[in-house]
Amino acid sequence: MTQETNRLAEIPAAEPARQKYFIRLLREQVDAMSRKKGRPLTCFISTFGCQMNARDSEKLLGILLDAHFVLGKDERSDFVLYNTCTVRENANLKVYGRLGYLNGIKRKNPDMLIALCGCMMQEPEVVARIKKSYRHVDIIFGTHNIYKLAELIYERLMTKHMVTEILDGTDEIVEELPIERKYPFKSGVNIMFGCNNFCSYCIVPYVRGRERSRNPEDIIKEIEALTADGVVEVMLLGQNVNSYGKTLKEPISFAELLRRVEQIDGLKRIRFMTSHPKDLSDELIQVMASSKKICTHLHLPLQSGSSRILKLMNRRYTKEQYLDLVDRLRAAVPDISLTTDIIVGFPGETEEDFEETLDVVRRVRYDGAFTFIYSKRTGTPAAAMEDQVPEEIVKERFDRLLKEVQTIASEVIKRHEGTVQEVLVEETDTHEPGYLTGRLSGNTLVHFKGDPSLIGTIVRVSLDEAKGFYYMGSLKETD
Numbered sequence: 001m002t003q004e005t006n007r008l009a010e011i012p013a014a015e016p017a018r019q020k021y022f023i024r025l026l027r028e029q030v031d032a033m034s035r036k037k038g039r040p041l042t043c044f045i046s047t048f049g050c051q052m053n054a055r056d057s058e059k060l061l062g063i064l065l066d067a068h069f070v071l072g073k074d075e076r077s078d079f080v081l082y083n084t085c086t087v088r089e090n091a092n093l094k095v096y097g098r099l100g101y102l103n104g105i106k107r108k109n110p111d112m113l114i115a116l117c118g119c120m121m122q123e124p125e126v127v128a129r130i131k132k133s134y135r136h137v138d139i140i141f142g143t144h145n146i147y148k149l150a151e152l153i154y155e156r157l158m159t160k161h162m163v164t165e166i167l168d169g170t171d172e173i174v175e176e177l178p179i180e181r182k183y184p185f186k187s188g189v190n191i192m193f194g195c196n197n198f199c200s201y202c203i204v205p206y207v208r209g210r211e212r213s214r215n216p217e218d219i220i221k222e223i224e225a226l227t228a229d230g231v232v233e234v235m236l237l238g239q240n241v242n243s244y245g246k247t248l249k250e251p252i253s254f255a256e257l258l259r260r261v262e263q264i265d266g267l268k269r270i271r272f273m274t275s276h277p278k279d280l281s282d283e284l285i286q287v288m289a290s291s292k293k294i295c296t297h298l299h300l301p302l303q304s305g306s307s308r309i310l311k312l313m314n315r316r317y318t319k320e321q322y323l324d325l326v327d328r329l330r331a332a333v334p335d336i337s338l339t340t341d342i343i344v345g346f347p348g349e350t351e352e353d354f355e356e357t358l359d360v361v362r363r364v365r366y367d368g369a370f371t372f373i374y375s376k377r378t379g380t381p382a383a384a385m386e387d388q389v390p391e392e393i394v395k396e397r398f399d400r401l402l403k404e405v406q407t408i409a410s411e412v413i414k415r416h417e418g419t420v421q422e423v424l425v426e427e428t429d430t431h432e433p434g435y436l437t438g439r440l441s442g443n444t445l446v447h448f449k450g451d452p453s454l455i456g457t458i459v460r461v462s463l464d465e466a467k468g469f470y471y472m473g474s475l476k477e478t479d
């Protein structure tokens with residue numbers, strides 16, 4: 001006990017020193033438990049939701065491996081973490097289902113620890129429900145303190161009680177903790193956190209907090225370190241990258257950040273997500289047009305093609321402004337692939353409104369679209385709106401939209417058939433032995449015969465046949 005008290009007195013106050021200290025303490029505990037069990041302790045993270053969560057999970061895994069956990073294969077591991085999403089109701093339901101399943105596993109391995117984090121945990125009703133009905137959960141934390149994972153696990157081990165730490169928000173951005181990337185050759189890079197847009201259907205601003213941009217110097221430093229470690233492609237991440245830098249002490253535009261990232265030696269491809277149409281500047285279009293590294297792909301969420309619905313959604317652009325933006329993008333970057341997100345069945349959506357959405361889809365001709373059925377999120381303005389659209393009508397519209405989107409995408413994707421394109425080789429093909437899967441600059445996948453040693457390199461591939469959403473190709477010999 002005295003030894004423990006002494007140790008606690010030594011805890012550094014500032015981050016990241018404090019977390020490095022707790023990772024050390026946790027490592028001692030993990031090592032001791034492994035010795036007792038005669039095997040390493042395993043960990044398993046299951047990630048729901050968007051790219052931000054995927055990147056957060058790489059940070060969480062970095063901490064766990066640094067604390068001497070080893071990667072487990074599935075939920076039958078000693079430490080299981082669900083990094084949750086709450087953007088739509090069905091994301092939530094999945095987590096409750098899985099928690100029931102974990103209960104059975106924990107009965108067989110009572111030392112197992114179960115932790116929950118991510119967006120869903122920022123909702124007080126969710127946390128209350130878990131505390132009441134899912135007592136086998138050991139640790140609950142939110143989106144603002146993922147960097148504290150080691151401290152929270154250590155606290156759980158010391159107190160033997162459920163540990164809950166949810167912060168309402170934060171200004172703090174903790175840098176320089178270990179990160180374990182999923183792919184050695186490509187990486188997400190957070191450039192900002194949170195969202196200030198408050199689209200009326202969306203829960204993200206409530207669970208991710210206010211918009212905070214990272215300093216450009218920290219971003220550049222991180223990407224330089226990544227390229228030195230073999231990364232050739234980065235995806236700059238933010239809920240609305242086009243408003244990057246506006247709130248920094250020395251404001252800088254997203255376009256300017258891209259210019260600086262472009263200068264980094266060794267980096268070959270730059271992607272970013274997500275672009276809000278209302279903030280997409282001409283400066284950015286120019287930078288995209290003149291860049292050698294920015295990929296010819298833009299994800300530009302439409303949400304609805306009806307200006308009336310867009311106003312109710314608080315999106316702050318009209319159908320005409322969106323179409324004009326697409327024209328300007330295409331004029332500057334003729335080969336650009338456009339993808340989008342569309343919500344069907346927003347409160348008050350009429351058949352005419354929906355036809356407007358179909359009209360935009362037909363005019364823009366997207367390479368792909370994520371289509372979502374509107375999901376009512378408690379606490380958002382749209383949840384209180386009258387005229388929620390009946391389920392059968394929404395389903396019928398959703399099917400029509402999906403069909404339209406898929407037909408167009410398969411036609412549009414064909415446009416490169418017969419050409420030779422640069423492809424970043426990402427993995428061995430999961431369906432065809434001896435084949436590899438790579439990605440075009442425009443984001444379309446291509447499968448071709450090749451040696452796994454090519455993974456992580458950029459090669460030239462002839463796109464022999466378009467197959468709907470992907471290509472079958474053949475490797476061109478490099479000269």
Ligand code: SAH
Pocket residue numbers: 087088201202203204238239240274275276301303341342343372373374375376377
């Ligand atoms: N920041 C990004 C999107 C984040 S959420 C942007 O503004 O584009 C990803 C997508 O989920 C959104 O684009 C939207 O299409 C969808 N979405 C968000 N809230 C939703 C809800 N309540 N119901 C259905 N789809 C939703």
Ligand code: SF4
Pocket residue numbers: 195196197198199202203204205239240276
């Ligand atoms: Fe949600 Fe809108 Fe923010 Fe995107 S921009 S995260 S849709 S509130």
Ligand code: F3S
Pocket residue numbers: 048049050051052053084085086087119120204207208
């Ligand atoms: Fe989901 Fe949170 Fe992303 S709600 S979509 S994981 S920001």
